[in-house]
Amino acid sequence: MHKLGIAITGSGSAVPETSLANEALTELVETSDEWITTRTGIRQRRVASPTESLSLLAAKAGRQAIAQAGITPEDVDLILLATSTPDDLFGSACQIQAELGATKAVAFDLTAACSGFVFGLVTAAQYIRTGVYQNVLLIGADILSRWVDWQDRRTCVLFGDGAGAVILQANESDRLLGFTLKSDGSQNHYLNLAYQAAAKELIPGVNISQGKYHPITMNGKEVYRFAVQKVPEVIDKTLFQANLTIDQIDWLVLHQANQRILDAVAQRLNIPNDKVISNLANYGNTSAASIPIALDEAVRQGKIKPNDTIAVSGFGAGLTWGAAIFQWGR
Structure with missing residues (x-):
């Protein structure tokens, strides 16, 4: 008989080496440490170097969660990557699967921006509750520094990079309450990382669009x-x-x-404030990674x-x- 309850049994997190303090941002845009701190509570953030990929950060967080849960990568049935900033537009979850050696796991990306971890948690739970999978690795990871306009002082002070992970396991009692x-979607225009296209005529009468993503x-x-x-x-x-x-x-x-x-x-x-977990002073807004990093x-x-x-x-x-x-x- 399958156990159809859910337990969250391990956590992990990983952030880039490089820290960028508020003072350093004053060299890029007209702002001040005092302005940023009083309005956001952020004092510094981590930014990924050109050699640090999303897949490697995510795998590092995943490895810690797997270890804490007392299982091995081979035990993982499903890897869910909540991200808006994959290394590969086709998805980065499979690269993480290979990096971890989780040979049995099916892996895919899920995109829901800053809600990604919560949406991923609920998605993972459905696979466990239906008895399909027993061990799920859920990772929230984003490298927003790639997509920030570092000349826009309203947004560049907010974001940071990182990855957080949890293991969900089938359990006798259901711990997801x-x-x-x-x-x-009618409010979609308030926050975007949009594709901007330029029309291109392939051959007479056949037009396509090619372009790139614009900053947040x-x-x-x-x-x-x-x-x-x-x-x-x-x-x-x-x-x-x-x-x-x-x-x-x-x-x-x-x-x-x-x-x-x-x-x-x-x-x-x-x-009461003493029940509220806050670590954004050190990391800024890391999108899908923020909840699992704080949790870990x-x-x-x-x-x-x-x-x-x-x-x-x-x-x-x-x-x-x-x-x-x-x-x-x-």
Whole structure:
């Protein structure tokens, strides 16, 4: 008989070597450490060097999660890579599979921007609950420095690079207590990494488009408004589904976009600040990687302990947002 519950049994994370402090950004754009810190809470971020690939960062995080879960790469049935910045537009999950030696695993990419980890968590859970796979490696990884306009002071101060991972395993008891996922494409234009095409005539009467991706553009005010309204709503909905109250949550791990958003969401939910995990001061917004990096750090610092109840919520481009509540460990 297949075990159809889910446990999250291991975590890992990896960030590039190079750190870029706020002071260094003043050489690129007109800004100041004080301006960035007071508005975002970010003090520094990591940026990948030309030799650091997304696949290698993701594999490093994956290796740690596999080790912590006490399994081997050969035990992994599925590798899900949540990313918006693959090394290869056809997908990078298979490169990670090869890098890890996870010969049995099927691997594919999933794109939901900053909500990618939460969307990936729920996707992985479906494979386990249907009895198809027992061990799933979920990685959230992004190298946004490749796609930032380093002359745009509204966006270049926000983003950083990194990878985080968890192992989900089939388990007797189900530790994933609830989830809610949402999308609203009518607000898509507020946050984009868009393809911009130039028309090209192949032969007379046959036109195609060829072009490239343009850097990230964002309407910060609208994205802030969206997050502060929708995230508490979606967490409330998930609490109701899980039959829990907010005071039964031990830790709130939000997508690490902006300290002001974290504070506003905590305030609306009436959750004390000491239950809110925040590490964006050191890493900035790492998109799909932000929740698993924060989770892994808190686990390794001994903050998050087995059986702790954790609420996670991601939000971002799409626009997409979602929440999940789970208990840590078996």
